Amino acid sequence: MKKLLLLSALLLIACKEELAEAPDPMPLTAENVAHYCMMNISEHPGPKAQIFLSGVPDPIFFAQVRDAFTYLASAEQDGYVAAVYVNDMSTVSWDRPGAENWMLAQNAHYVVGSDKPGGMGAPELVPFSDPARALAFASRYGGAIYEKHEVPEQSFLAPVDLMFGQEENG
Structure with missing residues (x-):
């Protein structure tokens, strides 16, 4: 029993240290x-995204949230991810997604499959802190x-034909 309590305490301390390591988002x-x-x-x-890798002071920026999800799922992502931030679209416009309205990606509600193309013309994952605003956008x-862990991989890993704004069928 003592070993179990000790192990639990160590895991809790490690978890707190991991949370403390997460840097603040950059404007x-x-x-x-x-x-x-x-x-x-x-x-x-x-919306945009930024990803911090452990030991790297500056984030990697993405013109689309979709691109950040692709990066996280790819073999290219070889560093420990310290934090992922996305623009909170709850209180901003599509043309002005904001410079400092970042939220942790895991806390967002994502609208997937809308007809609003992202910054690079591909389908976008649109993050909101407010579920009512996400519902209004989707309507x-x-x-x-979707919650972050529910976003279908096909929504960010599927090939996109940017010339016509349609996903490829093959």
């Missing part, structure tokens, strides 16, 4: 470029609402 600036395309992300509409633009 979006005109100098930030998207990880995949190296384009200035403030010039593109829709207006289509899509379904």
Whole structure:
């Protein structure tokens, strides 16, 4: 019993230390470029994401939340992820997603499958802190609402034909 209590206490301490390591999100600036395309992300509409890797002081920025999910699921992601932040779209507009309205990705409600393309023209995962705002967005633009762990992989791993804004069928 003592060993079980000791193990539980150690796990709790480790968990608290892991949470303490998570850096604060960085404000979006005109100098930030998207990880995949190296384009200035403030010039593109829709929500953005940033990922901090352990031991790296600056985040990796993404022009679309979808791209961040793809990165997390890819073999390219070889570092320990310290934190993932997404724009909270609850109180901002599509064309001005905000520079400092970041929230932890795991706390967001995501609208998936809407007809609003993301900043790079691909389908987007639209994050909201407020589930009522997510529902209002989905009612207006289509899509379904998911928690982070429920977002279907097909929504961010499926190939996209950007010339026509349609997913490929093959």
